Amino acid sequence: MLKEEKIKVVLVDDQTMIRQGFGYVIGLQQDMILKGEASNGKEAVQMASETRPDVILMDVQMPVMSGIEATREIMNVLPKTKIVILTTFDDQEYIYQGIRAGAVGYLLKDADVEDMLETIRAAHRGEAIYKTSLAAHVLSKVAATSFEQVENEAAKLSLAEPLTEREQEILQEMAYGLRNEEIAQKLVISEGTVKSHVHRVLQKLGCADRTHAVVTALRNRMVR
């Protein structure tokens, strides 16, 4: 964390919660500075040319202009900008289009804070992709492979490991504020089993504890 230049970051997402959640964390970093936020692609293009950020976290599904279009436009004007596509479990299909449009990588919205920060730093260092070699493997193929293949392989990424039905159920109960014992009673299984499920949920979401997981799930609308 040498005191060179702070990484200038711009956040683009139409969900206020996402912006605030991520923005908050970015604001805490010594090596980063949040230069601006935008809630749609059009604002993002404007914001980019105004603030000339190093890294942009770009949501895909937004009103007015999508993140894909915005990525394309920004890459035309400011090709040095590192754009990271923000995805949820639901819109992984856009990863492909995003990379095609010039994004250097992607980040799941429910990624752990550490993952997010490391992704930003890696993008700034000019690394094409992050986390796992598997991810790198997948993305290096993007330019040449078919959509289906990418989608299938992306689904295997540790980052994107989907929750099983039972795990989603468990997460939902967690989000109601129930303790393990209460969840066990409600679902008629042992507390130990609940712990097993909770453990895997935390792993998959990259969270250290249930509160963090619940916050993440609520903010990303994974549960009610």
Place this chain on the structure above:
Amino acid sequence: MLKEEKIKVVLVDDQTMIRQGFGYVIGLQQDMILKGEASNGKEAVQMASETRPDVILMDVQMPVMSGIEATREIMNVLPKTKIVILTTFDDQEYIYQGIRAGAVGYLLKDADVEDMLETIRAAHRGEAIYKTSLAAHVLSKVAATSFEQVENEAAKLSLAEPLTEREQEILQEMAYGLRNEEIAQKLVISEGTVKSHVHRVLQKLGCADRTHAVVTALRNRMVR
């Protein structure tokens, strides 16, 4: 919990999260059955005449028709219905109007699950008010006292104990999923102090643990 007749409950609130959160819990009770939900006063009046519930949990601030108006109309048609006004920290002033309109009591949206259930049962038993004798005292005065007096005394209720500034700050950090130690670092206080604050926040919100408190806070928009 004798197997007599289940208490028929209708939920009225424009916030989906509130309806789902409360509705979920009500659905779990052996002695209650959720007969319907409505998202504004007009729907509530219709729903009431259709389902003839025993107890209605009625939000105040809603589009189309307020909970106060709806209460008035329902009491005209179905005077036996027990209507409980749902309030937040912010709209306690409506308690007075609600009682005037025929509601039998009120419930804070951030009440503990147990509080909510007990409130519904008490309302069904025909009790005018619940929880503390202080609350009973306050509300027995409603018909005769001025608005200001009621408001001031209501503010003293344990149900409505407002969070101090610092406690709100702590709650906000909790809602970001931070651990006590992290909160301590961020706010530059000791972990013990954080624990003290957390303890009082849990007390005031009537929650058993931080996850429950965070869920409550998020659902009631007490924090971002």
Place this chain on the structure above:
DNA sequence: CCCCCACTCCACCTATCGATAGAGAGCCCT
């Protein structure tokens, strides 16, 4: 001037959680 309140800190104790490392049952697909 003194009291109340919010905020801070401490120490001790217990409950709950989360990590770890298994293992067996049922199911689907090959």
Place this chain on the structure above:
DNA sequence: AGGGCTCTCTATCGATAGGTGGAGTGGGGG
């Protein structure tokens, strides 16, 4: 039939969280 996956369960252990019962500070109001 066998492999893989999900769900179930067990047991142990260290890390957090939460309860209890204090105590000291500073600011604001009576």
